Amino acid sequence: MQVTEIKPVILDIIGDIAPDEDLSDVKPDVRLRDQLDLDSMDFLDIVMELRKRYGVEVPEADYPQLATLDSCEAYLAPLLADK
């Protein structure tokens, strides 16, 4: 997967998890929880979807790396490089 594909992938997952949210203007450098109605169970859903769709494991200690779209991209780029 190319690095440029990662943010759309995350937004696609969030679209399924939080279907009431408007994702047309998500700011990449702002915490997702500060701009969308996402709770801790939703973050577990994001982690689960990464596991189901791409076989990516995100250890609990790394959950803060998924705080923003930018940090998602940086953290997941090496993990998704060969997916």
Next chain:
Amino acid sequence: MIDPTQRIVITGIGLTAPNGNSLEEYRAALLAGKSGVSDYEIRYVGQTHAGVCDFDPLRYQKRKALRTGTRAGSIAIYCAQEAIKHAGIALDAIDTSRIGVYLGITEHGNVETENEVHDLAKFDNDVKYWSHHHNPRTVANNPAGEVTINMKISGPHYTIGAACAAGNAGLIQGLQMLRLGEVDVALAGGISEAIHTFGIFASFKAQGALAEHADPAKASRPFDKGRNGIVVSEGGAVYVLETLARAQARGAQILGEIVGYHINSDATDAVLPNPERQQQCMRAALAKAKLEPGDLDIVNTHATSTPRGDVQECAGLRELLGDTQGVYVNNTKSYIGHAMGAAGALELAGNLPSFQDGVVHPTINVDDLDPECALDQLVLNEPREVGTVDVILNNSFGMLGINSVVVVRRFVG
């Protein structure tokens, strides 16, 4: 009983049934003979029949709540919201810590567990793919808890597991909590998401008790010679219960007063009903109401369209009613199938409008009356105008031998 703080009245009803999403729609369907049973397919079982509800869950819930919650929760939320609206209560104007939510359920968690096991198989049954939503979805209080979260009600909530006697059991629990002064308003009744578990269909099929008919609308046919089993349905009915004192103080509509109730146990068999115990339950409910069988106007039967169960209930009723005149016996499952935990509450709701319109809805689909079910008082196939209806007795019985009876009287101010 004259103490108005101990008299419990019904001031609102919210419901979804396979043939109506409000009391008005549902009553109109019952008087028009309109069935809510359709053909239905579910995994592993294949083609069968079911009573399916078509209320709009997005009226009161967001899509995310639908994704993470349960169908039982959605049914409960729809019914509870509709009930509060019907009662004319503005939640933001009252202390919601004084509202209790008491919902009868036949079972809970089967639907969610079956779905999650099915999904896990796609991942080689590796439990790291098991949903973290499993526990909040399957705890037994889930449907009532979802109501409190959705409506910001901070009073007590729980479900009452009472098999198919649960709808009445929910009402009884609400009544008791009001009489104890634990709450000011009870949201009470019963709900069912049963059609989304294959297990309930497969189990009734294995028992030889799952209905089959070329025309789904004719599949549920209590008292007919050709009946061959149960039609499983989903649905719910939630009542707003208050003390008479509170209802009158706020000028509420009063749809009826719960004057008698009883729950007992057969203590005989897990599946087969016991007409003697059913009759004892009815008599005990009447005794609490200080009424005699001759005071009844309508008796709603629990009859589920099984060959054995219908005969057993009729035997108990024959003993109770004898040749009493002026009482009419009907059945709602002939229209909507068996709504399990919702059955008792939905069936009572179908009869309550008789207090206003003086009409008794019939039991439909009786083409060839079984002589063993031929009670003199049965209202068959066509509604009957009877004039004044003052007292309704509502039967609901369930597996493991649980019987519940509620007696409701027309309120005269």
